[in-house]
Amino acid sequence: MALGDAILACLTERPMTGYELAKTFDSSIGFFWKADHQQIYRELSKLRDRGYIQGREVVQTGKPNKLVYTLTPEGRTALRHWAARPSTPASTKDDLLVRLHALDSIDIEPLRTDLMARLEHHRDRHANYERILKKRFPDGTAEGRLDLGNLLLLRLGARHEQMVADFCEEALDALSSMSGKAAVVPIEDGKREKG
Amino acid sequence: MALGDAILACLTERPMTGYELAKTFDSSIGFFWKADHQQIYRELSKLRDRGYIQGREVVQTGKPNKLVYTLTPEGRTALRHWAARPSTPASTKDDLLVRLHALDSIDIEPLRTDLMARLEHHRDRHANYERILKKRFPDGTAEGRLDLGNLLLLRLGARHEQMVADFCEEALDALSSMSGKAAVVPIEDGKREKG
Protein backbone atom coordinates (compact mmCIF):
# COMPACT_ATOMS: atom_id res chain seq x y z
CA MET A 1 0.00 0.00 0.00
CA ALA A 2 1.53 3.20 -1.16
CA LEU A 3 -1.38 4.88 -2.86
CA GLY A 4 -3.27 4.35 0.36
CA ASP A 5 -0.57 6.17 2.28
CA ALA A 6 -0.56 8.98 -0.22
CA ILE A 7 -4.28 9.37 0.43
CA LEU A 8 -3.75 9.31 4.17
CA ALA A 9 -1.10 11.96 3.71
CA CYS A 10 -3.58 14.14 1.86
CA LEU A 11 -6.18 13.70 4.54
CA THR A 12 -3.81 14.97 7.23
CA GLU A 13 -4.34 18.42 5.80
CA ARG A 14 -8.11 18.36 6.00
CA PRO A 15 -11.03 15.93 5.64
CA MET A 16 -11.98 15.41 2.02
CA THR A 17 -14.37 13.52 -0.19
CA GLY A 18 -13.25 11.10 -2.85
CA TYR A 19 -14.14 13.68 -5.42
CA GLU A 20 -11.94 16.31 -3.82
CA LEU A 21 -9.13 13.79 -3.45
CA ALA A 22 -9.38 12.98 -7.13
CA LYS A 23 -8.95 16.65 -7.90
CA THR A 24 -6.06 16.90 -5.46
CA PHE A 25 -4.42 14.01 -7.26
CA ASP A 26 -4.80 16.04 -10.38
CA SER A 27 -2.89 19.01 -9.01
CA SER A 28 -0.73 19.31 -5.91
CA ILE A 29 0.21 15.77 -4.92
CA GLY A 30 -0.56 14.69 -8.46
CA PHE A 31 2.66 16.37 -9.55
CA PHE A 32 4.48 13.29 -8.42
CA TRP A 33 1.70 10.75 -7.94
CA LYS A 34 -0.99 10.03 -10.49
CA ALA A 35 -4.25 8.28 -9.65
CA ASP A 36 -7.67 8.50 -11.23
CA HIS A 37 -10.92 8.61 -9.34
CA GLN A 38 -11.49 4.88 -9.67
CA GLN A 39 -8.30 4.00 -7.91
CA ILE A 40 -9.00 6.56 -5.23
CA TYR A 41 -12.51 5.36 -4.45
CA ARG A 42 -11.38 1.76 -4.32
CA GLU A 43 -8.51 2.66 -2.03
CA LEU A 44 -10.83 4.69 0.17
CA SER A 45 -13.00 1.61 0.67
CA LYS A 46 -9.99 -0.39 1.75
CA LEU A 47 -8.81 2.32 4.12
CA ARG A 48 -12.27 2.53 5.62
CA ASP A 49 -12.38 -1.25 6.04
CA ARG A 50 -9.13 -1.09 7.92
CA GLY A 51 -10.46 1.66 10.13
CA TYR A 52 -7.88 4.20 9.00
CA ILE A 53 -10.49 6.67 7.82
CA GLN A 54 -14.07 7.37 8.71
CA GLY A 55 -16.75 8.47 6.27
CA ARG A 56 -19.39 10.96 7.29
CA GLU A 57 -22.25 11.49 4.88
CA VAL A 58 -23.09 15.11 4.24
CA VAL A 59 -26.55 15.67 2.83
CA GLN A 60 -26.52 18.25 0.10
CA THR A 61 -29.25 19.89 -1.83
CA GLY A 62 -28.67 20.47 -5.48
CA LYS A 63 -25.89 17.91 -5.55
CA PRO A 64 -25.57 14.25 -4.67
CA ASN A 65 -24.75 13.62 -1.04
CA LYS A 66 -21.08 13.38 -0.36
CA LEU A 67 -18.90 11.26 1.88
CA VAL A 68 -16.36 13.30 3.79
CA TYR A 69 -13.50 11.13 4.96
CA THR A 70 -11.60 11.94 8.11
CA LEU A 71 -8.44 10.34 9.42
CA THR A 72 -9.02 8.22 12.49
CA PRO A 73 -6.38 8.05 15.21
CA GLU A 74 -5.57 4.58 13.87
CA GLY A 75 -5.07 6.13 10.44
CA ARG A 76 -2.71 8.75 11.81
CA THR A 77 -0.74 6.07 13.60
CA ALA A 78 -0.61 3.91 10.49
CA LEU A 79 0.68 6.83 8.48
CA ARG A 80 3.34 7.56 11.04
CA HIS A 81 4.37 3.92 11.09
CA TRP A 82 4.59 3.86 7.35
CA ALA A 83 6.57 7.08 7.30
CA ALA A 84 8.96 5.70 9.88
CA ARG A 85 9.98 2.86 7.60
CA PRO A 86 12.86 3.47 5.21
CA SER A 87 11.64 4.62 1.84
CA THR A 88 12.34 2.58 -1.25
CA PRO A 89 13.97 4.57 -4.06
CA ALA A 90 11.70 4.21 -7.06
CA SER A 91 13.03 3.61 -10.53
CA THR A 92 12.20 6.08 -13.25
CA LYS A 93 10.43 3.81 -15.75
CA ASP A 94 10.13 6.37 -18.48
CA ASP A 95 9.34 4.97 -21.93
CA LEU A 96 11.46 7.65 -23.50
CA LEU A 97 14.57 6.32 -21.82
CA VAL A 98 13.91 2.83 -23.10
CA ARG A 99 13.69 4.28 -26.60
CA LEU A 100 17.01 5.99 -26.21
CA HIS A 101 18.48 2.73 -25.04
CA ALA A 102 17.51 1.19 -28.37
CA LEU A 103 18.25 4.31 -30.35
CA ASP A 104 19.75 2.56 -33.33
CA SER A 105 16.78 0.26 -33.82
CA ILE A 106 14.03 2.83 -33.91
CA ASP A 107 12.94 5.61 -36.23
CA ILE A 108 14.33 9.00 -35.38
CA GLU A 109 11.56 11.16 -36.76
CA PRO A 110 8.82 10.08 -34.37
CA LEU A 111 11.38 10.18 -31.59
CA ARG A 112 12.19 13.75 -32.48
CA THR A 113 8.55 14.81 -32.41
CA ASP A 114 8.17 13.00 -29.14
CA LEU A 115 11.17 14.80 -27.70
CA MET A 116 9.73 18.12 -28.78
CA ALA A 117 6.38 17.32 -27.17
CA ARG A 118 8.13 16.27 -24.01
CA LEU A 119 10.24 19.40 -24.04
CA GLU A 120 7.12 21.50 -24.12
CA HIS A 121 5.47 19.37 -21.47
CA HIS A 122 8.32 19.69 -19.04
CA ARG A 123 8.70 23.39 -19.69
CA ASP A 124 5.02 23.87 -18.93
CA ARG A 125 5.32 21.99 -15.72
CA HIS A 126 8.41 23.92 -14.78
CA ALA A 127 6.62 27.21 -15.36
CA ASN A 128 3.73 25.94 -13.30
CA TYR A 129 5.97 25.04 -10.38
CA GLU A 130 7.67 28.40 -10.53
CA ARG A 131 4.33 30.15 -10.58
CA ILE A 132 3.12 28.32 -7.50
CA LEU A 133 6.44 28.90 -5.76
CA LYS A 134 6.23 32.64 -6.35
CA LYS A 135 2.65 32.73 -5.14
CA ARG A 136 2.96 30.54 -2.07
CA PHE A 137 6.53 31.35 -1.10
CA PRO A 138 7.34 34.84 -2.37
CA ASP A 139 10.34 35.16 -0.09
CA GLY A 140 11.48 31.58 -0.54
CA THR A 141 11.06 30.57 3.08
CA ALA A 142 8.51 28.53 5.02
CA GLU A 143 7.43 28.99 8.63
CA GLY A 144 5.48 25.85 9.45
CA ARG A 145 6.56 22.27 9.02
CA LEU A 146 3.85 21.55 6.52
CA ASP A 147 4.91 24.53 4.49
CA LEU A 148 8.50 23.45 4.61
CA GLY A 149 7.64 20.09 3.12
CA ASN A 150 5.71 21.62 0.30
CA LEU A 151 8.35 24.22 -0.37
CA LEU A 152 10.96 21.49 -0.69
CA LEU A 153 8.69 19.48 -2.94
CA LEU A 154 8.01 22.40 -5.21
CA ARG A 155 11.69 23.22 -5.49
CA LEU A 156 12.52 19.61 -6.30
CA GLY A 157 9.75 19.48 -8.87
CA ALA A 158 10.90 22.69 -10.50
CA ARG A 159 14.48 21.53 -10.73
CA HIS A 160 13.48 18.15 -12.01
CA GLU A 161 11.34 19.53 -14.80
CA GLN A 162 14.04 22.00 -15.69
CA MET A 163 16.57 19.21 -15.90
CA VAL A 164 14.45 16.94 -18.02
CA ALA A 165 13.59 19.81 -20.34
CA ASP A 166 17.29 20.56 -20.74
CA PHE A 167 17.85 16.91 -21.43
CA CYS A 168 15.26 16.92 -24.20
CA GLU A 169 16.89 19.92 -25.80
CA GLU A 170 20.27 18.31 -25.60
CA ALA A 171 18.96 15.09 -27.09
CA LEU A 172 17.33 16.99 -29.93
CA ASP A 173 20.58 18.80 -30.62
CA ALA A 174 22.53 15.57 -30.67
CA LEU A 175 19.98 13.90 -32.92
CA SER A 176 20.01 16.68 -35.49
CA SER A 177 23.77 16.24 -35.81
CA MET A 178 23.17 12.74 -37.08
CA SER A 179 19.78 13.23 -38.69
CA GLY A 180 20.95 12.20 -42.15
CA LYS A 181 22.41 8.86 -41.25
CA ALA A 182 20.30 5.76 -41.00
CA ALA A 183 16.93 7.05 -42.08
CA VAL A 184 15.86 3.42 -42.33
CA VAL A 185 12.58 2.35 -43.83
CA PRO A 186 9.61 4.14 -42.32
CA ILE A 187 6.76 2.10 -40.90
CA GLU A 188 4.57 1.17 -43.83
CA ASP A 189 3.05 -2.16 -43.03
CA GLY A 190 -0.59 -2.48 -42.10
CA LYS A 191 -0.69 -3.97 -38.63
CA ARG A 192 -0.01 -1.03 -36.38
CA GLU A 193 -1.22 -1.30 -32.83
CA LYS A 194 -3.36 1.42 -31.27
CA GLY A 195 -3.34 4.00 -34.01
CA MET B 1 3.25 -3.73 -22.30
CA ALA B 2 6.21 -1.63 -21.33
CA LEU B 3 8.44 -4.12 -19.59
CA GLY B 4 8.10 -6.23 -22.70
CA ASP B 5 9.35 -3.38 -24.83
CA ALA B 6 12.22 -2.77 -22.47
CA ILE B 7 13.19 -6.39 -22.98
CA LEU B 8 12.89 -6.09 -26.74
CA ALA B 9 15.07 -2.99 -26.54
CA CYS B 10 17.71 -4.99 -24.69
CA LEU B 11 17.60 -7.77 -27.24
CA THR B 12 18.35 -5.37 -30.09
CA GLU B 13 21.88 -5.24 -28.81
CA ARG B 14 22.45 -8.97 -28.86
CA PRO B 15 20.57 -12.21 -28.22
CA MET B 16 20.39 -13.04 -24.57
CA THR B 17 19.03 -15.60 -22.14
CA GLY B 18 16.59 -14.77 -19.40
CA TYR B 19 19.38 -15.06 -16.94
CA GLU B 20 21.51 -12.55 -18.79
CA LEU B 21 18.56 -10.22 -19.15
CA ALA B 22 17.97 -10.40 -15.44
CA LYS B 23 21.54 -9.33 -14.88
CA THR B 24 21.18 -6.57 -17.45
CA PHE B 25 18.15 -5.34 -15.57
CA ASP B 26 20.35 -5.20 -12.55
CA SER B 27 22.88 -2.90 -14.16
CA SER B 28 22.65 -0.87 -17.35
CA ILE B 29 18.98 -0.61 -18.20
CA GLY B 30 18.20 -1.36 -14.58
CA PHE B 31 19.36 2.14 -13.71
CA PHE B 32 15.95 3.37 -14.74
CA TRP B 33 13.93 0.18 -14.97
CA LYS B 34 13.77 -2.47 -12.27
CA ALA B 35 12.59 -6.02 -12.89
CA ASP B 36 13.44 -9.26 -11.18
CA HIS B 37 14.03 -12.54 -12.91
CA GLN B 38 10.44 -13.67 -12.35
CA GLN B 39 8.99 -10.78 -14.22
CA ILE B 40 11.50 -11.22 -17.00
CA TYR B 41 10.89 -14.92 -17.53
CA ARG B 42 7.14 -14.38 -17.50
CA GLU B 43 7.45 -11.54 -19.98
CA LEU B 44 9.73 -13.62 -22.19
CA SER B 45 7.05 -16.30 -22.44
CA LYS B 46 4.53 -13.73 -23.53
CA LEU B 47 6.86 -12.24 -26.09
CA ARG B 48 7.59 -15.67 -27.46
CA ASP B 49 3.88 -16.45 -27.65
CA ARG B 50 3.40 -13.32 -29.69
CA GLY B 51 6.23 -14.27 -31.97
CA TYR B 52 8.35 -11.26 -31.09
CA ILE B 53 11.26 -13.35 -29.94
CA GLN B 54 12.53 -16.80 -30.69
CA GLY B 55 14.16 -19.14 -28.20
CA ARG B 56 17.03 -21.36 -29.22
CA GLU B 57 18.15 -23.96 -26.73
CA VAL B 58 21.87 -24.17 -26.24
CA VAL B 59 23.06 -27.38 -24.71
CA GLN B 60 25.74 -26.80 -22.13
CA THR B 61 27.90 -29.12 -20.14
CA GLY B 62 28.54 -28.24 -16.57
CA LYS B 63 25.52 -25.95 -16.50
CA PRO B 64 21.83 -26.30 -17.21
CA ASN B 65 20.92 -25.77 -20.82
CA LYS B 66 20.04 -22.23 -21.65
CA LEU B 67 17.46 -20.57 -23.89
CA VAL B 68 18.96 -17.82 -26.00
CA TYR B 69 16.29 -15.43 -27.18
CA THR B 70 16.63 -13.59 -30.46
CA LEU B 71 14.46 -10.80 -31.81
CA THR B 72 12.33 -11.89 -34.75
CA PRO B 73 11.59 -9.46 -37.57
CA GLU B 74 8.10 -9.14 -36.07
CA GLY B 75 9.69 -8.24 -32.77
CA ARG B 76 11.80 -5.54 -34.38
CA THR B 77 8.76 -4.13 -36.11
CA ALA B 78 6.76 -4.21 -32.91
CA LEU B 79 9.49 -2.36 -31.11
CA ARG B 80 9.64 0.26 -33.82
CA HIS B 81 5.88 0.67 -33.73
CA TRP B 82 5.96 1.08 -30.00
CA ALA B 83 8.81 3.55 -30.21
CA ALA B 84 6.92 5.55 -32.81
CA ARG B 85 4.06 6.21 -30.43
CA PRO B 86 4.27 9.25 -28.20
CA SER B 87 5.76 8.41 -24.84
CA THR B 88 3.78 8.90 -21.68
CA PRO B 89 5.58 10.99 -19.06
CA ALA B 90 5.76 8.85 -15.95
CA SER B 91 5.08 10.21 -12.50
CA THR B 92 7.76 9.97 -9.89
CA LYS B 93 5.95 7.97 -7.19
CA ASP B 94 8.62 8.25 -4.59
CA ASP B 95 7.54 7.41 -1.05
CA LEU B 96 9.86 10.04 0.27
CA LEU B 97 7.95 12.80 -1.45
CA VAL B 98 4.68 11.63 0.03
CA ARG B 99 6.32 11.82 3.44
CA LEU B 100 7.40 15.38 2.84
CA HIS B 101 3.89 16.22 1.78
CA ALA B 102 2.68 15.16 5.22
CA LEU B 103 5.72 16.51 7.00
CA ASP B 104 3.87 17.86 10.01
CA SER B 105 2.13 14.57 10.72
CA ILE B 106 5.13 12.30 10.80
CA ASP B 107 8.14 11.82 13.02
CA ILE B 108 11.21 13.70 11.95
CA GLU B 109 13.86 11.41 13.33
CA PRO B 110 13.16 8.42 11.10
CA LEU B 111 12.72 10.81 8.23
CA ARG B 112 16.13 12.26 8.90
CA THR B 113 17.78 8.85 8.93
CA ASP B 114 15.93 8.01 5.77
CA LEU B 115 17.14 11.18 4.12
CA MET B 116 20.68 10.38 5.09
CA ALA B 117 20.40 6.88 3.69
CA ARG B 118 18.94 8.25 0.49
CA LEU B 119 21.66 10.87 0.26
CA GLU B 120 24.26 8.15 0.39
CA HIS B 121 22.34 6.03 -2.09
CA HIS B 122 22.06 8.77 -4.66
CA ARG B 123 25.67 9.80 -4.20
CA ASP B 124 26.73 6.22 -4.82
CA ARG B 125 24.69 6.04 -7.96
CA HIS B 126 26.03 9.36 -9.12
CA ALA B 127 29.57 8.18 -8.63
CA ASN B 128 28.74 5.01 -10.50
CA TYR B 129 27.35 6.92 -13.47
CA GLU B 130 30.37 9.17 -13.56
CA ARG B 131 32.66 6.18 -13.44
CA ILE B 132 30.95 4.53 -16.38
CA LEU B 133 30.88 7.81 -18.27
CA LYS B 134 34.61 8.26 -17.87
CA LYS B 135 35.26 4.71 -18.91
CA ARG B 136 32.94 4.49 -21.91
CA PHE B 137 33.08 8.09 -23.09
CA PRO B 138 36.41 9.54 -22.01
CA ASP B 139 36.11 12.45 -24.43
CA GLY B 140 32.41 12.98 -23.85
CA THR B 141 31.33 12.20 -27.39
CA ALA B 142 29.70 9.24 -29.12
CA GLU B 143 30.16 8.06 -32.69
CA GLY B 144 27.38 5.58 -33.27
CA ARG B 145 23.68 6.05 -32.70
CA LEU B 146 23.55 3.37 -30.05
CA ASP B 147 26.39 5.03 -28.22
CA LEU B 148 24.69 8.38 -28.45
CA GLY B 149 21.60 7.04 -26.75
CA ASN B 150 23.58 5.53 -23.93
CA LEU B 151 25.72 8.61 -23.51
CA LEU B 152 22.59 10.73 -23.16
CA LEU B 153 21.09 8.27 -20.71
CA LEU B 154 24.19 8.21 -18.57
CA ARG B 155 24.36 11.97 -18.50
CA LEU B 156 20.72 12.23 -17.53
CA GLY B 157 21.18 9.62 -14.85
CA ALA B 158 24.20 11.38 -13.42
CA ARG B 159 22.47 14.72 -13.30
CA HIS B 160 19.37 13.22 -11.81
CA GLU B 161 21.21 11.49 -9.01
CA GLN B 162 23.20 14.62 -8.34
CA MET B 163 20.04 16.64 -8.12
CA VAL B 164 18.27 14.28 -5.79
CA ALA B 165 21.34 14.04 -3.59
CA ASP B 166 21.45 17.82 -3.38
CA PHE B 167 17.79 17.79 -2.53
CA CYS B 168 18.36 15.38 0.34
CA GLU B 169 21.10 17.60 1.71
CA GLU B 170 18.92 20.64 1.46
CA ALA B 171 16.04 18.88 3.15
CA LEU B 172 18.32 17.73 5.96
CA ASP B 173 19.57 21.28 6.43
CA ALA B 174 16.06 22.65 6.55
CA LEU B 175 14.96 19.98 8.99
CA SER B 176 17.79 20.61 11.39
CA SER B 177 16.72 24.25 11.60
CA MET B 178 13.45 23.11 13.06
CA SER B 179 14.58 19.95 14.78
CA GLY B 180 13.51 21.06 18.24
CA LYS B 181 9.94 21.92 17.47
CA ALA B 182 7.23 19.32 17.46
CA ALA B 183 9.09 16.26 18.59
CA VAL B 184 5.71 14.62 19.08
CA VAL B 185 5.24 11.28 20.77
CA PRO B 186 7.46 8.60 19.30
CA ILE B 187 5.89 5.37 18.11
CA GLU B 188 5.45 3.26 21.19
CA ASP B 189 2.43 1.07 20.62
CA GLY B 190 2.74 -2.61 19.93
CA LYS B 191 1.19 -3.17 16.52
CA ARG B 192 3.88 -2.13 14.09
CA GLU B 193 3.74 -3.58 10.65
CA LYS B 194 6.75 -5.29 9.08
CA GLY B 195 9.39 -4.84 11.71
Place this chain on the structure above:
DNA sequence: CGACTTTTTCCTGTTACGGTAAATAACGGG
Protein backbone atom coordinates in the same frame (compact mmCIF):
# COMPACT_ATOMS: atom_id res chain seq x y z
C1' DC C 1 -35.26 18.79 -23.31
C1' DG C 2 -30.27 17.95 -23.31
C1' DA C 3 -25.72 18.89 -21.60
C1' DC C 4 -22.96 19.47 -17.90
C1' DT C 5 -21.28 19.24 -12.87
C1' DT C 6 -20.95 16.77 -8.68
C1' DT C 7 -20.49 12.53 -6.48
C1' DT C 8 -20.15 7.75 -5.92
C1' DT C 9 -20.01 3.02 -7.51
C1' DC C 10 -19.36 -1.25 -10.32
C1' DC C 11 -17.41 -3.91 -14.01
C1' DT C 12 -13.68 -6.30 -16.56
C1' DG C 13 -9.40 -6.64 -17.90
C1' DT C 14 -4.16 -6.34 -18.06
C1' DT C 15 0.22 -5.18 -16.14
C1' DA C 16 3.20 -5.07 -12.51
C1' DC C 17 5.20 -6.35 -8.08
C1' DG C 18 6.51 -9.55 -4.31
C1' DG C 19 7.77 -13.80 -2.06
C1' DT C 20 8.64 -18.49 -1.78
C1' DA C 21 10.36 -22.39 -3.81
C1' DA C 22 11.91 -25.98 -6.61
C1' DA C 23 14.41 -28.67 -10.37
C1' DT C 24 18.76 -29.41 -12.77
C1' DA C 25 23.63 -29.62 -13.10
C1' DA C 26 28.18 -28.77 -12.23
C1' DC C 27 32.02 -26.87 -9.22
C1' DG C 28 34.53 -26.09 -4.98
C1' DG C 29 35.27 -26.26 0.22
C1' DG C 30 35.48 -28.49 4.37
Place this chain on the structure above:
DNA sequence: CCCGTTATTTACCGTAACAGGAAAAAGTCG
Protein backbone atom coordinates in the same frame (compact mmCIF):
# COMPACT_ATOMS: atom_id res chain seq x y z
C1' DC D 1 30.30 -36.81 0.89
C1' DC D 2 27.37 -33.09 2.23
C1' DC D 3 26.83 -28.23 1.60
C1' DG D 4 26.89 -24.01 -0.49
C1' DT D 5 27.26 -21.40 -4.60
C1' DT D 6 26.63 -20.26 -9.52
C1' DA D 7 23.96 -20.82 -13.55
C1' DT D 8 19.37 -21.46 -15.47
C1' DT D 9 14.62 -21.93 -15.84
C1' DT D 10 10.00 -22.55 -14.08
C1' DA D 11 5.95 -22.70 -10.97
C1' DC D 12 2.41 -20.77 -7.83
C1' DC D 13 0.72 -17.58 -4.66
C1' DG D 14 -1.25 -13.16 -3.74
C1' DT D 15 -1.84 -8.13 -3.94
C1' DA D 16 -1.26 -3.66 -5.98
C1' DA D 17 -1.63 -0.74 -9.77
C1' DC D 18 -3.36 0.86 -14.24
C1' DA D 19 -6.80 1.36 -18.00
C1' DG D 20 -11.24 2.08 -19.76
C1' DG D 21 -16.02 1.80 -20.05
C1' DA D 22 -20.25 2.59 -17.73
C1' DA D 23 -23.99 4.13 -14.86
C1' DA D 24 -26.66 6.12 -11.21
C1' DA D 25 -28.71 10.24 -8.83
C1' DA D 26 -29.58 15.10 -8.23
C1' DG D 27 -29.45 19.49 -9.54
C1' DT D 28 -28.17 23.71 -12.76
C1' DC D 29 -27.74 26.12 -17.04
C1' DG D 30 -28.87 27.11 -21.75
